[in-house]
Amino acid sequence: MIEFRNVSKIYKGVKALDDVSFTVGAGSVTGFLGPNGAGKSTAMRILVGLSRATAGSATLLGRPYAELACPGFHVGTLLDAGAQHPGRTGREILTLGAMMLGLPKSRVDEVLDLVGLTGRESGRTVSGYSLGMRQRLGVGHALLGRPKVLVLDEPVNGLDPQGIRWMRGLLHGLSDSGCSVLLSSHLLHEVEQVADHIVIIGRGRILTQGTVDELNRGQSLEQIFFELTANADRSTT
Numbered sequence: 001m002i003e004f005r006n007v008s009k010i011y012k013g014v015k016a017l018d019d020v021s022f023t024v025g026a027g028s029v030t031g032f033l034g035p036n037g038a039g040k041s042t043a044m045r046i047l048v049g050l051s052r053a054t055a056g057s058a059t060l061l062g063r064p065y066a067e068l069a070c071p072g073f074h075v076g077t078l079l080d081a082g083a084q085h086p087g088r089t090g091r092e093i094l095t096l097g098a099m100m101l102g103l104p105k106s107r108v109d110e111v112l113d114l115v116g117l118t119g120r121e122s123g124r125t126v127s128g129y130s131l132g133m134r135q136r137l138g139v140g141h142a143l144l145g146r147p148k149v150l151v152l153d154e155p156v157n158g159l160d161p162q163g164i165r166w167m168r169g170l171l172h173g174l175s176d177s178g179c180s181v182l183l184s185s186h187l188l189h190e191v192e193q194v195a196d197h198i199v200i201i202g203r204g205r206i207l208t209q210g211t212v213d214e215l216n217r218g219q220s221l222e223q224i225f226f227e228l229t230a231n232a233d234r235s236t237t
């Protein structure tokens, strides 16, 4: 369970988040959508303790991230696939992650298999990885401790069609097993296929939220998105 309660964030005069409230329940994949600069990454960073809210609270499993004992067993995060150490191999990165969590090396092989990185690929340094390979590695890192909550910032970017299909299956499997997944993406059609709930944010404010069925009353997600974000732009100009 993820809960944002009246979260606001001001960066030196820029209101990045304005009274944001929503929840992601167990077994839900919630698509977190919004134009560039809407506040998605800021909200996710606050959720996992990388940034402090100016007001309000963000909790995972009922607690702020900093208060979770062994957070790697509860929460998996992928905020920036490009942030992995370029000089380490994929296998080394996962091995270090597994060691931090006290997991056996066999978990590294399981995860490599799960994310579809071959033995040859996992032995190469990350500097030679494509974006799609970095995304797979980042998702693998997030899944190491079999967490019940996943916070994934644009994990589909750079994936090839097979990768996109794989990600779809992975997300469905995670929700079936009771995980709470917060997923940001600009790929509206893809989100429509994997998410059961949608939150659309614009200029730091929640524009709408609900189940896919509640929002899709005869309109595609794309139509709803463009209508709401255009209105948000108009109301702030």
Ligand SMILES: Nc1ncnc2c1ncn2[C@@H]1O[C@H](COP(=O)(O)OP(=O)(O)OP(=O)(O)O)[C@@H](O)[C@H]1O
Pocket: 011, 012, 014, 015, 016, 034, 035, 036, 037, 038, 039, 040, 041, 042, 043
């Ligand atoms: N460290 C920072 N200092 C100042 N302003 C920031 C900082 N981080 C983000 N912002 C501002 O906060 C707002 C929200 O940015 P954020 O990165 O959360 O948006 P986003 O929805 O994730 O965008 P994108 O889809 O482009 O990733 C933007 O106006 C951005 O310029």
